[in-house]
Amino acid sequence: MTTTAPAQVDSETAAQRARRTRIIAATLSLASRGGYEAVQMREVAERSEVALGTLYRYFPSKVHLLVSAMASEVDQLSQRLQKRQPPGKTRAERVSFVLERSTRSLQRDPLLTEAMVRAMMAADVTVAQEVNAVRQGMSDLIVQAIRGDDGVQEHDVELAAILQDVWFARQIAWLGGRIEAADVWRDIHLAIGLVLADG
Amino acid sequence: MTTTAPAQVDSETAAQRARRTRIIAATLSLASRGGYEAVQMREVAERSEVALGTLYRYFPSKVHLLVSAMASEVDQLSQRLQKRQPPGKTRAERVSFVLERSTRSLQRDPLLTEAMVRAMMAADVTVAQEVNAVRQGMSDLIVQAIRGDDGVQEHDVELAAILQDVWFARQIAWLGGRIEAADVWRDIHLAIGLVLADG
Protein backbone atom coordinates (compact mmCIF):
# COMPACT_ATOMS: atom_id res chain seq x y z
CA MET A 1 0.00 0.00 0.00
CA THR A 2 3.03 2.26 -0.19
CA THR A 3 3.34 2.81 -3.90
CA THR A 4 0.66 4.28 -6.08
CA ALA A 5 -1.07 1.90 -8.44
CA PRO A 6 -0.66 2.24 -12.19
CA ALA A 7 -2.90 5.14 -13.09
CA GLN A 8 -5.51 3.45 -15.24
CA VAL A 9 -5.84 -0.07 -16.52
CA ASP A 10 -6.70 1.20 -19.98
CA SER A 11 -3.64 3.38 -20.21
CA GLU A 12 -1.28 0.49 -19.56
CA THR A 13 1.60 -0.40 -21.77
CA ALA A 14 1.51 -3.72 -23.56
CA ALA A 15 4.19 -5.13 -21.25
CA GLN A 16 2.16 -4.02 -18.27
CA ARG A 17 -0.99 -5.68 -19.51
CA ALA A 18 1.03 -8.82 -20.06
CA ARG A 19 2.40 -8.68 -16.51
CA ARG A 20 -1.08 -8.26 -15.10
CA THR A 21 -2.27 -11.24 -17.11
CA ARG A 22 0.65 -13.40 -16.00
CA ILE A 23 0.03 -12.49 -12.38
CA ILE A 24 -3.65 -13.41 -12.50
CA ALA A 25 -2.82 -16.65 -14.31
CA ALA A 26 -0.23 -17.64 -11.72
CA THR A 27 -2.70 -16.78 -8.97
CA LEU A 28 -5.45 -18.93 -10.46
CA SER A 29 -3.04 -21.79 -10.99
CA LEU A 30 -1.72 -21.75 -7.44
CA ALA A 31 -5.17 -21.30 -5.93
CA SER A 32 -6.51 -24.15 -7.97
CA ARG A 33 -3.77 -26.43 -6.73
CA GLY A 34 -3.74 -25.55 -3.03
CA GLY A 35 -6.38 -22.99 -2.14
CA TYR A 36 -5.95 -19.77 -0.23
CA GLU A 37 -2.82 -20.68 1.66
CA ALA A 38 -1.06 -21.92 -1.45
CA VAL A 39 -1.31 -18.50 -3.02
CA GLN A 40 1.90 -17.15 -1.55
CA MET A 41 2.98 -13.77 -2.73
CA ARG A 42 6.61 -14.75 -3.27
CA GLU A 43 5.50 -17.73 -5.31
CA VAL A 44 3.07 -15.70 -7.39
CA ALA A 45 5.81 -13.17 -8.07
CA GLU A 46 8.27 -15.84 -9.07
CA ARG A 47 5.85 -17.66 -11.37
CA SER A 48 4.73 -14.52 -13.11
CA GLU A 49 8.37 -13.45 -13.49
CA VAL A 50 7.85 -10.23 -11.63
CA ALA A 51 9.58 -8.80 -8.59
CA LEU A 52 7.73 -8.97 -5.30
CA GLY A 53 7.58 -5.18 -5.15
CA THR A 54 6.07 -5.09 -8.61
CA LEU A 55 3.42 -7.60 -7.64
CA TYR A 56 2.47 -5.30 -4.78
CA ARG A 57 2.40 -2.35 -7.14
CA TYR A 58 -0.21 -4.09 -9.26
CA PHE A 59 -2.19 -5.65 -6.42
CA PRO A 60 -1.67 -3.97 -3.07
CA SER A 61 -2.51 -7.09 -1.05
CA LYS A 62 -3.18 -10.78 -1.35
CA VAL A 63 -6.89 -10.09 -0.91
CA HIS A 64 -6.88 -7.55 -3.74
CA LEU A 65 -5.15 -10.11 -5.87
CA LEU A 66 -7.61 -12.91 -5.20
CA VAL A 67 -10.70 -10.75 -5.46
CA SER A 68 -9.42 -9.43 -8.78
CA ALA A 69 -8.90 -13.01 -9.88
CA MET A 70 -12.48 -13.79 -8.93
CA ALA A 71 -13.72 -10.77 -10.85
CA SER A 72 -11.99 -12.11 -13.90
CA GLU A 73 -13.54 -15.55 -13.38
CA VAL A 74 -17.03 -14.12 -12.88
CA ASP A 75 -16.57 -12.13 -16.06
CA GLN A 76 -15.91 -15.29 -17.98
CA LEU A 77 -18.81 -17.15 -16.38
CA SER A 78 -21.03 -14.21 -17.10
CA GLN A 79 -20.07 -14.10 -20.75
CA ARG A 80 -20.75 -17.80 -21.11
CA LEU A 81 -24.13 -17.63 -19.40
CA GLN A 82 -25.39 -14.40 -20.90
CA LYS A 83 -25.14 -15.60 -24.47
CA ARG A 84 -28.79 -16.51 -24.30
CA GLN A 85 -31.73 -16.04 -22.00
CA PRO A 86 -31.82 -18.73 -19.31
CA PRO A 87 -34.57 -21.28 -19.99
CA GLY A 88 -37.61 -21.63 -17.78
CA LYS A 89 -41.12 -20.29 -17.62
CA THR A 90 -41.00 -18.85 -14.12
CA ARG A 91 -38.54 -16.56 -12.39
CA ALA A 92 -37.67 -19.35 -9.99
CA GLU A 93 -36.87 -21.75 -12.83
CA ARG A 94 -34.65 -19.27 -14.62
CA VAL A 95 -32.78 -18.22 -11.48
CA SER A 96 -32.35 -21.86 -10.52
CA PHE A 97 -30.77 -22.52 -13.86
CA VAL A 98 -28.30 -19.68 -13.54
CA LEU A 99 -27.35 -20.32 -9.93
CA GLU A 100 -27.04 -24.04 -10.42
CA ARG A 101 -24.67 -23.48 -13.30
CA SER A 102 -22.68 -21.01 -11.21
CA THR A 103 -22.57 -23.32 -8.23
CA ARG A 104 -21.49 -26.30 -10.28
CA SER A 105 -18.87 -24.19 -11.96
CA LEU A 106 -17.39 -23.27 -8.60
CA GLN A 107 -17.61 -26.71 -7.09
CA ARG A 108 -15.67 -28.12 -9.97
CA ASP A 109 -12.58 -26.45 -8.54
CA PRO A 110 -13.09 -26.38 -4.77
CA LEU A 111 -9.65 -25.09 -3.87
CA LEU A 112 -9.85 -22.20 -6.28
CA THR A 113 -13.29 -21.40 -4.94
CA GLU A 114 -12.05 -21.54 -1.38
CA ALA A 115 -9.30 -19.08 -2.16
CA MET A 116 -11.55 -16.61 -3.95
CA VAL A 117 -14.51 -16.75 -1.59
CA ARG A 118 -12.29 -16.48 1.44
CA ALA A 119 -10.72 -13.37 -0.03
CA MET A 120 -14.16 -11.90 -0.74
CA MET A 121 -15.06 -12.32 2.91
CA ALA A 122 -11.77 -10.96 4.19
CA ALA A 123 -12.04 -7.85 2.04
CA ASP A 124 -11.94 -4.59 3.91
CA VAL A 125 -12.85 -1.14 2.68
CA THR A 126 -9.74 -0.80 0.53
CA VAL A 127 -10.97 -3.65 -1.66
CA ALA A 128 -14.53 -2.35 -1.96
CA GLN A 129 -14.17 -1.52 -5.65
CA GLU A 130 -12.99 -4.99 -6.63
CA VAL A 131 -15.59 -6.68 -4.45
CA ASN A 132 -18.31 -4.59 -6.01
CA ALA A 133 -17.18 -5.67 -9.45
CA VAL A 134 -17.67 -9.29 -8.47
CA ARG A 135 -21.05 -8.66 -6.88
CA GLN A 136 -22.19 -6.61 -9.84
CA GLY A 137 -21.32 -9.43 -12.20
CA MET A 138 -23.25 -11.95 -10.14
CA SER A 139 -26.13 -9.54 -9.70
CA ASP A 140 -26.43 -8.92 -13.43
CA LEU A 141 -26.66 -12.64 -13.98
CA ILE A 142 -29.44 -13.11 -11.45
CA VAL A 143 -31.37 -10.00 -12.40
CA GLN A 144 -31.38 -11.03 -16.02
CA ALA A 145 -32.76 -14.42 -14.99
CA ILE A 146 -35.44 -12.88 -12.80
CA ARG A 147 -36.59 -10.58 -15.57
CA GLY A 148 -36.54 -13.14 -18.35
CA ASP A 149 -38.69 -11.82 -21.15
CA ASP A 150 -40.91 -9.99 -18.70
CA GLY A 151 -38.71 -6.94 -18.34
CA VAL A 152 -38.11 -4.96 -15.18
CA GLN A 153 -39.95 -6.25 -12.14
CA GLU A 154 -40.51 -4.83 -8.73
CA HIS A 155 -37.66 -5.50 -6.29
CA ASP A 156 -35.69 -7.57 -8.76
CA VAL A 157 -32.37 -6.00 -7.79
CA GLU A 158 -33.05 -6.45 -4.09
CA LEU A 159 -34.14 -10.03 -4.63
CA ALA A 160 -30.96 -10.70 -6.56
CA ALA A 161 -28.94 -9.27 -3.69
CA ILE A 162 -30.63 -11.53 -1.17
CA LEU A 163 -30.12 -14.60 -3.31
CA GLN A 164 -26.50 -13.67 -3.79
CA ASP A 165 -26.07 -13.30 -0.04
CA VAL A 166 -27.51 -16.75 0.53
CA TRP A 167 -25.41 -18.11 -2.30
CA PHE A 168 -22.21 -16.79 -0.77
CA ALA A 169 -23.14 -17.81 2.75
CA ARG A 170 -23.86 -21.36 1.65
CA GLN A 171 -20.54 -21.54 -0.19
CA ILE A 172 -18.85 -20.51 3.02
CA ALA A 173 -20.72 -23.09 5.03
CA TRP A 174 -19.53 -25.68 2.56
CA LEU A 175 -15.95 -24.43 2.58
CA GLY A 176 -16.10 -24.35 6.37
CA GLY A 177 -16.97 -28.04 6.37
CA ARG A 178 -20.36 -27.47 7.94
CA ILE A 179 -22.45 -28.72 5.02
CA GLU A 180 -21.86 -31.03 2.07
CA ALA A 181 -21.48 -29.90 -1.53
CA ALA A 182 -24.86 -31.33 -2.39
CA ASP A 183 -26.50 -29.43 0.46
CA VAL A 184 -25.24 -26.14 -0.96
CA TRP A 185 -27.43 -26.51 -3.96
CA ARG A 186 -30.38 -27.89 -1.99
CA ASP A 187 -30.33 -24.87 0.35
CA ILE A 188 -29.99 -22.34 -2.44
CA HIS A 189 -32.80 -24.00 -4.33
CA LEU A 190 -34.95 -23.82 -1.24
CA ALA A 191 -34.14 -20.14 -0.84
CA ILE A 192 -35.08 -19.49 -4.44
CA GLY A 193 -38.42 -21.19 -3.86
CA LEU A 194 -39.13 -19.14 -0.79
CA VAL A 195 -37.99 -15.81 -2.16
CA LEU A 196 -39.42 -16.17 -5.66
CA ALA A 197 -42.68 -17.92 -4.85
CA ASP A 198 -44.28 -17.59 -8.26
CA GLY A 199 -44.50 -21.08 -9.57
CA MET B 1 -2.97 -27.52 16.60
CA THR B 2 -0.24 -29.72 18.02
CA THR B 3 -1.41 -30.26 21.56
CA THR B 4 -4.68 -31.85 22.52
CA ALA B 5 -7.27 -29.54 23.98
CA PRO B 6 -8.40 -29.93 27.59
CA ALA B 7 -10.65 -32.95 27.52
CA GLN B 8 -14.01 -31.42 28.39
CA VAL B 9 -14.98 -27.95 29.42
CA ASP B 10 -17.09 -29.29 32.27
CA SER B 11 -14.27 -31.35 33.70
CA GLU B 12 -11.99 -28.37 34.03
CA THR B 13 -10.29 -27.36 37.22
CA ALA B 14 -11.30 -24.07 38.79
CA ALA B 15 -7.99 -22.52 37.76
CA GLN B 16 -8.55 -23.67 34.21
CA ARG B 17 -12.02 -22.21 34.06
CA ALA B 18 -10.58 -18.98 35.38
CA ARG B 19 -7.87 -19.00 32.70
CA ARG B 20 -10.43 -19.57 29.99
CA THR B 21 -12.52 -16.70 31.31
CA ARG B 22 -9.55 -14.36 31.49
CA ILE B 23 -8.56 -15.24 27.95
CA ILE B 24 -12.02 -14.54 26.54
CA ALA B 25 -12.20 -11.29 28.51
CA ALA B 26 -8.86 -10.12 27.19
CA THR B 27 -9.93 -11.06 23.68
CA LEU B 28 -13.17 -9.09 23.88
CA SER B 29 -11.37 -6.12 25.34
CA LEU B 30 -8.71 -6.03 22.64
CA ALA B 31 -11.21 -6.65 19.85
CA SER B 32 -13.45 -3.92 21.14
CA ARG B 33 -10.59 -1.47 21.13
CA GLY B 34 -8.99 -2.26 17.77
CA GLY B 35 -10.86 -4.96 15.89
CA TYR B 36 -9.49 -8.11 14.35
CA GLU B 37 -5.91 -7.01 13.90
CA ALA B 38 -5.67 -5.70 17.44
CA VAL B 39 -6.33 -9.17 18.81
CA GLN B 40 -2.72 -10.29 18.79
CA MET B 41 -2.01 -13.62 20.34
CA ARG B 42 1.01 -12.44 22.31
CA GLU B 43 -1.01 -9.56 23.70
CA VAL B 44 -3.96 -11.78 24.60
CA ALA B 45 -1.59 -14.15 26.37
CA GLU B 46 0.08 -11.37 28.29
CA ARG B 47 -3.17 -9.71 29.38
CA SER B 48 -4.71 -12.96 30.53
CA GLU B 49 -1.48 -13.83 32.35
CA VAL B 50 -1.00 -17.04 30.48
CA ALA B 51 1.91 -18.30 28.42
CA LEU B 52 1.55 -18.20 24.65
CA GLY B 53 1.69 -21.97 24.49
CA THR B 54 -1.11 -22.22 27.02
CA LEU B 55 -3.26 -19.85 25.04
CA TYR B 56 -2.81 -22.15 22.05
CA ARG B 57 -3.67 -25.15 24.18
CA TYR B 58 -7.02 -23.60 25.04
CA PHE B 59 -7.74 -22.09 21.63
CA PRO B 60 -5.78 -23.66 18.80
CA SER B 61 -5.90 -20.58 16.59
CA LYS B 62 -6.88 -16.92 16.56
CA VAL B 63 -10.01 -17.85 14.66
CA HIS B 64 -11.01 -20.43 17.26
CA LEU B 65 -10.47 -17.80 19.91
CA LEU B 66 -12.60 -15.14 18.26
CA VAL B 67 -15.39 -17.49 17.26
CA SER B 68 -15.50 -18.79 20.81
CA ALA B 69 -15.69 -15.21 22.00
CA MET B 70 -18.61 -14.63 19.66
CA ALA B 71 -20.34 -17.75 20.93
CA SER B 72 -20.08 -16.36 24.42
CA GLU B 73 -21.50 -13.02 23.28
CA VAL B 74 -24.38 -14.64 21.40
CA ASP B 75 -25.16 -16.66 24.50
CA GLN B 76 -25.53 -13.50 26.50
CA LEU B 77 -27.61 -11.79 23.83
CA SER B 78 -29.75 -14.88 23.61
CA GLN B 79 -30.36 -14.99 27.33
CA ARG B 80 -31.36 -11.34 27.34
CA LEU B 81 -33.73 -11.70 24.40
CA GLN B 82 -35.29 -15.01 25.29
CA LYS B 83 -36.57 -13.86 28.63
CA ARG B 84 -39.91 -13.18 26.98
CA GLN B 85 -41.61 -13.79 23.70
CA PRO B 86 -40.75 -11.10 21.16
CA PRO B 87 -43.69 -8.74 20.62
CA GLY B 88 -45.59 -8.56 17.35
CA LYS B 89 -48.64 -10.12 15.79
CA THR B 90 -47.00 -11.50 12.65
CA ARG B 91 -43.89 -13.60 12.12
CA ALA B 92 -42.31 -10.71 10.26
CA GLU B 93 -42.90 -8.31 13.13
CA ARG B 94 -41.45 -10.66 15.70
CA VAL B 95 -38.41 -11.54 13.62
CA SER B 96 -37.84 -7.87 12.87
CA PHE B 97 -37.82 -7.16 16.56
CA VAL B 98 -35.26 -9.82 17.31
CA LEU B 99 -32.95 -9.08 14.40
CA GLU B 100 -33.13 -5.34 14.92
CA ARG B 101 -32.12 -5.79 18.53
CA SER B 102 -29.29 -8.11 17.48
CA THR B 103 -28.11 -5.75 14.77
CA ARG B 104 -28.15 -2.74 17.05
CA SER B 105 -26.35 -4.72 19.69
CA LEU B 106 -23.56 -5.50 17.25
CA GLN B 107 -23.35 -2.05 15.73
CA ARG B 108 -22.87 -0.56 19.14
CA ASP B 109 -19.36 -2.02 19.13
CA PRO B 110 -18.26 -2.06 15.49
CA LEU B 111 -14.68 -3.11 16.09
CA LEU B 112 -15.66 -6.06 18.23
CA THR B 113 -18.19 -7.04 15.61
CA GLU B 114 -15.63 -6.75 12.88
CA ALA B 115 -13.28 -9.05 14.74
CA MET B 116 -15.90 -11.68 15.47
CA VAL B 117 -17.65 -11.68 12.10
CA ARG B 118 -14.37 -11.76 10.24
CA ALA B 119 -13.36 -14.80 12.27
CA MET B 120 -16.68 -16.50 11.51
CA MET B 121 -16.03 -16.07 7.82
CA ALA B 122 -12.44 -17.20 8.01
CA ALA B 123 -13.37 -20.36 9.90
CA ASP B 124 -12.29 -23.58 8.25
CA VAL B 125 -13.40 -27.10 9.04
CA THR B 126 -11.42 -27.28 12.28
CA VAL B 127 -13.62 -24.55 13.74
CA ALA B 128 -16.90 -26.07 12.60
CA GLN B 129 -18.03 -26.93 16.11
CA GLU B 130 -17.58 -23.42 17.46
CA VAL B 131 -19.15 -21.85 14.37
CA ASN B 132 -22.13 -24.13 14.71
CA ALA B 133 -22.57 -23.04 18.31
CA VAL B 134 -22.85 -19.44 17.17
CA ARG B 135 -25.23 -20.26 14.34
CA GLN B 136 -27.35 -22.43 16.61
CA GLY B 137 -27.69 -19.60 19.09
CA MET B 138 -28.78 -17.17 16.37
CA SER B 139 -31.05 -19.76 14.82
CA ASP B 140 -32.82 -20.45 18.11
CA LEU B 141 -33.49 -16.77 18.50
CA ILE B 142 -35.00 -16.44 15.03
CA VAL B 143 -36.95 -19.68 15.14
CA GLN B 144 -38.50 -18.71 18.43
CA ALA B 145 -39.55 -15.40 16.90
CA ILE B 146 -41.01 -17.06 13.81
CA ARG B 147 -43.03 -19.45 15.90
CA GLY B 148 -44.28 -16.94 18.44
CA ASP B 149 -47.32 -18.43 20.08
CA ASP B 150 -48.21 -20.36 16.94
CA GLY B 151 -45.92 -23.31 17.55
CA VAL B 152 -43.92 -25.20 14.96
CA GLN B 153 -44.39 -24.00 11.40
CA GLU B 154 -43.38 -25.42 8.09
CA HIS B 155 -39.86 -24.49 7.04
CA ASP B 156 -39.22 -22.33 10.07
CA VAL B 157 -35.71 -23.67 10.58
CA GLU B 158 -34.84 -23.20 6.92
CA LEU B 159 -36.29 -19.70 6.91
CA ALA B 160 -34.24 -18.86 9.97
CA ALA B 161 -31.11 -20.12 8.20
CA ILE B 162 -31.78 -17.92 5.18
CA LEU B 163 -32.39 -14.87 7.31
CA GLN B 164 -29.25 -15.56 9.24
CA ASP B 165 -27.29 -15.85 6.00
CA VAL B 166 -28.59 -12.50 4.84
CA TRP B 167 -27.93 -11.03 8.25
CA PHE B 168 -24.30 -12.13 8.20
CA ALA B 169 -23.76 -11.13 4.60
CA ARG B 170 -25.08 -7.64 5.26
CA GLN B 171 -22.84 -7.29 8.30
CA ILE B 172 -19.92 -8.16 6.08
CA ALA B 173 -20.96 -5.69 3.43
CA TRP B 174 -21.07 -3.07 6.16
CA LEU B 175 -17.72 -4.07 7.62
CA GLY B 176 -16.29 -4.12 4.10
CA GLY B 177 -17.32 -0.50 3.69
CA ARG B 178 -19.71 -1.27 0.87
CA ILE B 179 -22.90 -0.18 2.64
CA GLU B 180 -23.73 2.11 5.54
CA ALA B 181 -24.77 0.97 9.00
CA ALA B 182 -28.31 2.18 8.38
CA ASP B 183 -28.50 0.19 5.15
CA VAL B 184 -27.73 -3.02 7.01
CA TRP B 185 -30.98 -2.82 8.83
CA ARG B 186 -32.95 -1.64 5.79
CA ASP B 187 -31.73 -4.61 3.73
CA ILE B 188 -32.41 -7.14 6.46
CA HIS B 189 -35.85 -5.71 6.99
CA LEU B 190 -36.52 -6.00 3.29
CA ALA B 191 -35.39 -9.60 3.32
CA ILE B 192 -37.69 -10.35 6.23
CA GLY B 193 -40.59 -8.85 4.31
CA LEU B 194 -39.84 -10.92 1.25
CA VAL B 195 -39.17 -14.19 3.02
CA LEU B 196 -41.91 -13.94 5.61
CA ALA B 197 -44.64 -12.40 3.48
CA ASP B 198 -47.50 -12.88 5.92
CA GLY B 199 -48.42 -9.35 6.90
Place this chain on the structure above:
DNA sequence: CCAGTAACAGGAACGTGTTCTAGTATCCCA
Protein backbone atom coordinates in the same frame (compact mmCIF):
# COMPACT_ATOMS: atom_id res chain seq x y z
C1' DC C 1 19.92 12.29 -28.36
C1' DC C 2 19.86 13.34 -23.28
C1' DA C 3 18.32 14.21 -18.76
C1' DG C 4 14.97 13.25 -15.50
C1' DT C 5 11.33 10.42 -13.89
C1' DA C 6 8.64 6.42 -13.23
C1' DA C 7 8.66 1.43 -13.21
C1' DC C 8 11.04 -2.76 -12.23
C1' DA C 9 14.44 -6.40 -10.20
C1' DG C 10 16.48 -8.42 -6.39
C1' DG C 11 16.56 -9.10 -1.90
C1' DA C 12 16.84 -7.72 3.07
C1' DA C 13 13.98 -6.72 6.92
C1' DC C 14 9.90 -6.49 9.89
C1' DG C 15 5.40 -8.02 12.20
C1' DT C 16 2.39 -11.37 13.69
C1' DG C 17 0.33 -16.12 13.72
C1' DT C 18 1.99 -20.49 14.88
C1' DT C 19 5.16 -24.15 16.46
C1' DC C 20 8.75 -26.01 19.25
C1' DT C 21 11.95 -26.76 23.25
C1' DA C 22 13.49 -26.91 28.00
C1' DG C 23 12.54 -26.35 32.46
C1' DT C 24 9.02 -25.93 36.37
C1' DA C 25 4.69 -26.45 38.70
C1' DT C 26 0.45 -28.93 39.50
C1' DC C 27 -2.52 -32.76 39.68
C1' DC C 28 -3.81 -37.56 40.41
C1' DC C 29 -3.56 -42.04 41.89
C1' DA C 30 -1.33 -46.26 43.90
Place this chain on the structure above:
DNA sequence: TGGGATACTAGAACACGTTCCTGTTACTGG
Protein backbone atom coordinates in the same frame (compact mmCIF):
# COMPACT_ATOMS: atom_id res chain seq x y z
C1' DT D 1 2.65 -39.34 50.48
C1' DG D 2 5.68 -40.04 46.61
C1' DG D 3 6.27 -40.48 41.68
C1' DG D 4 4.81 -40.18 37.09
C1' DA D 5 1.90 -37.84 33.93
C1' DT D 6 -0.06 -33.64 32.57
C1' DA D 7 -0.27 -28.66 32.40
C1' DC D 8 2.08 -24.42 32.49
C1' DT D 9 5.94 -20.72 31.75
C1' DA D 10 9.31 -18.43 29.14
C1' DG D 11 11.15 -17.62 25.16
C1' DA D 12 13.38 -18.97 20.77
C1' DA D 13 12.37 -20.11 16.11
C1' DC D 14 9.82 -20.40 11.81
C1' DA D 15 6.51 -18.97 7.92
C1' DC D 16 4.42 -15.81 5.16
C1' DG D 17 2.29 -11.17 4.24
C1' DT D 18 4.08 -6.79 3.81
C1' DT D 19 7.39 -2.96 3.59
C1' DC D 20 11.63 -0.91 2.41
C1' DC D 21 16.07 -0.12 0.18
C1' DT D 22 19.41 -0.04 -3.60
C1' DG D 23 20.58 -0.34 -8.14
C1' DT D 24 18.95 -0.89 -12.99
C1' DT D 25 15.89 -0.42 -16.93
C1' DA D 26 12.28 1.72 -19.72
C1' DC D 27 9.74 5.64 -20.92
C1' DT D 28 8.90 10.79 -21.95
C1' DG D 29 9.51 15.67 -22.71
C1' DG D 30 12.82 19.04 -24.44
